[in-house]
Amino acid sequence: MTTEHDIDKDDDMNRRADGELQGALNEERIAALLQKIGPRPQPGADVTASIQANVKAVWREEVALQQAQRQNRRKTVGFALAASVLLSFGASWLLSTPAQTSAFGVVAQVINRVEYVDGDGEWRSLGEQALRQSIEVRTGSAGSLRLRLNDGMDIRVGANSRLAMLAGGALTLHTGVIYVDSNDQLDVGNSLRVTTPFGEAEDIGTQFAVRVAPDGWQVQVRDGLVKMSDDGLQRQVNAGDRVVIDQRNDVTVSQVASDDTSWAWIAAVSPEFLIEGASLQAYVGWLSRETGKTVVFSSAQVSESARGTILHGSIDGLLPMESLSVVLAATDFYLIDSEPGKLVIDRQ
Amino acid sequence: MGYDSDRALARDLMTGDERVFDRFFNEYFPRLYRFALTRMASDVDAVNDIVQTTLFNGIKAMASYRGEASLFTWLCQICRNEVNGYYRRLSRSVPVVPQDDDAIRPILESLEGDLSLDPDRQYEVTQTKRLVQEVLDCLPVNYGNALEWKYIEGFSVTEIASRLQVTELAAQSLLSRARSAFREALVELSPQMAIGR
Numbered sequence: 001m002t003t004e005h006d007i008d009k010d011d012d013m014n015r016r017a018d019g020e021l022q023g024a025l026n027e028e029r030i031a032a033l034l035q036k037i038g039p040r041p042q043p044g045a046d047v048t049a050s051i052q053a054n055v056k057a058v059w060r061e062e063v064a065l066q067q068a069q070r071q072n073r074r075k076t077v078g079f080a081l082a083a084s085v086l087l088s089f090g091a092s093w094l095l096s097t098p099a100q101t102s103a104f105g106v107v108a109q110v111i112n113r114v115e116y117v118d119g120d121g122e123w124r125s126l127g128e129q130a131l132r133q134s135i136e137v138r139t140g141s142a143g144s145l146r147l148r149l150n151d152g153m154d155i156r157v158g159a160n161s162r163l164a165m166l167a168g169g170a171l172t173l174h175t176g177v178i179y180v181d182s183n184d185q186l187d188v189g190n191s192l193r194v195t196t197p198f199g200e201a202e203d204i205g206t207q208f209a210v211r212v213a214p215d216g217w218q219v220q221v222r223d224g225l226v227k228m229s230d231d232g233l234q235r236q237v238n239a240g241d242r243v244v245i246d247q248r249n250d251v252t253v254s255q256v257a258s259d260d261t262s263w264a265w266i267a268a269v270s271p272e273f274l275i276e277g278a279s280l281q282a283y284v285g286w287l288s289r290e291t292g293k294t295v296v297f298s299s300a301q302v303s304e305s306a307r308g309t310i311l312h313g314s315i316d317g318l319l320p321m322e323s324l325s326v327v328l329a330a331t332d333f334y335l336i337d338s339e340p341g342k343l344v345i346d347r348q
Numbered sequence: 349m350g351y352d353s354d355r356a357l358a359r360d361l362m363t364g365d366e367r368v369f370d371r372f373f374n375e376y377f378p379r380l381y382r383f384a385l386t387r388m389a390s391d392v393d394a395v396n397d398i399v400q401t402t403l404f405n406g407i408k409a410m411a412s413y414r415g416e417a418s419l420f421t422w423l424c425q426i427c428r429n430e431v432n433g434y435y436r437r438l439s440r441s442v443p444v445v446p447q448d449d450d451a452i453r454p455i456l457e458s459l460e461g462d463l464s465l466d467p468d469r470q471y472e473v474t475q476t477k478r479l480v481q482e483v484l485d486c487l488p489v490n491y492g493n494a495l496e497w498k499y500i501e502g503f504s505v506t507e508i509a510s511r512l513q514v515t516e517l518a519a520q521s522l523l524s525r526a527r528s529a530f531r532e533a534l535v536e537l538s539p540q541m542a543i544g545r
Binding site: 027030031033034035036037038039040041042043047048051052054055056058059060062063064066067275312313314315316317322325326327328329330332334336348 | 399
């Protein structure tokens with residue numbers, strides 16, 4: 001049985017051992033210093049309980065979100081891309097088995113229910129597949145998907161849409177909305193053409209969306225140029241413009257900001273950015289492209305610092321704008337609230 | 349140096365186990381509260397919001413924690429950003445907090461004198477006291493608690509062992525390690541303290 005006397009003896013031994021290691025800052029001085037400083041302040045019980053409840057609620061949401069995103073992520077594919085294959089317009093809408101032909105792209109991401117037409121004309125659930133032949137897909141009210149072609153083109157299909165795609169890259173949008181990001185891969189004479197029941201949109205630039213409804217269609221351009229053709233009329237749509245053509249061929253032109261809410265749906269199927277080992281500047285470039293916001297640094301010096309700041313970790317499962325606070329929180333960079341459509345990053 | 353246990357905690361936290369959440373909260377909330385308090389001395393009312401937001405952001409970013417610093421240090425960085433953002437929004441400069449530079453040393457050393465003798469420096473002394481308390485917070489949580497229990501609250505080793513649910517021998521050993529860690533951390537702030545005044 002240990003007595004207080006024994007403990008004091010042990011403390012004496014400890015004190016001597018500490019003295020050897022710690023020089024003059026021995027136990028007595030530590031004790032005196034701590035007594036002078038006093039106990040550490042504690043948050044009040046009410047405040048603690050309130051904040052614990054609030055944080056726990058956020059934690060529960062985050063856990064649920066991450067679990068849902070992990071399930072969705074399992075549907076994401078990362079096939080190696082091979083050479084493309086050109087098929088005729090008369091080809092049946094099929095997804096081939098892996099051994100048949102080289103892939104011209106992949107179904108890179110599927111969110112919720114998305115279907116494709118099989119060889120028997122039946123609608124079947126679309127999953128992780130390489131694109132080897134033409135394909136026709138349709139999405140439900142909560143569905144969306146992203147196709148990635150070998151030439152770097154990124155095609156996202158929104159909810160309640162039906163899209164046919166030929167192996168050569170030509171698209172027919174029967175209804176709904178698609179977003180095309182050609183990632184600066186288009187060469188002259190290699191443009192992408194989107195056919196709709198009302199007319200055609202030809203991509204001359206980089207980022208745009210085509211939406212088809214029963215009473216007409218529209219093209220809006222985030223970056224670059226798109227040429228619309230409708231009943232022999234041709235119209236060029238510039239970046240920042242939205243052109244709506246209804247069934248009577250009435251044309252309405254309006255402005256649409258590159259970060260307008262009408263682009264928001266594409267974030268759910270944005271390509272993942274791997275931040276591990278990437279520079280902050282590279283991340284910002286991706287963020288700008290995905291959100292349509294102009295992201296700048298407050299000075300050339302800060303920009304240079306961002307170039308040399310290497311990120312670690314993961315933003316897997318986060319929407320692009322959600323990822324910004326996560327990334328910056330682990331750095332000494334911070335966001336300055338700025339005018340709409342523009343984000344300015346400074347450094348402490 | 350790795351922080352495997354912190355990384356494991358971060359991973360386990362996001363599995364949805366409420367016991368892990370409670371452990372995480374109880375371990376980090378009071379320490380972050382004091383961290384913010386040191387830096388928000390003139391806006392104590394905002395401390396709770398700052399710490400709550402820090403924990404919100406920390407949890408959302410938990411998947412990106414890689415164990416390259418301790419989890420507390422990582423959370424402190426997020427908290428520091430929140431504090432800076434708070435003052436920036438108010439267009440006010442961030443209060444100067446004594447750091448490990450020449451300015452802190454004489455203040456820290458003055459803690460060993462009679463604090464009441466120099467009323468003009470009470471604010472600085474208060475801040476520095478908080479900084480030393482922060483040193484306790486930066487130690488492994490059991491170290492900081494054991495030192496406080498032993499030397500401030502006057503608990504016996506037996507009582508400390510009981511609180512930590514370890515043997516008295518283990519408690520003594522832990523106290524010894526805690527003193528060493530505290531001394532090393534303090535000496536980083538003020539080398540003069542190691543050789544006495």
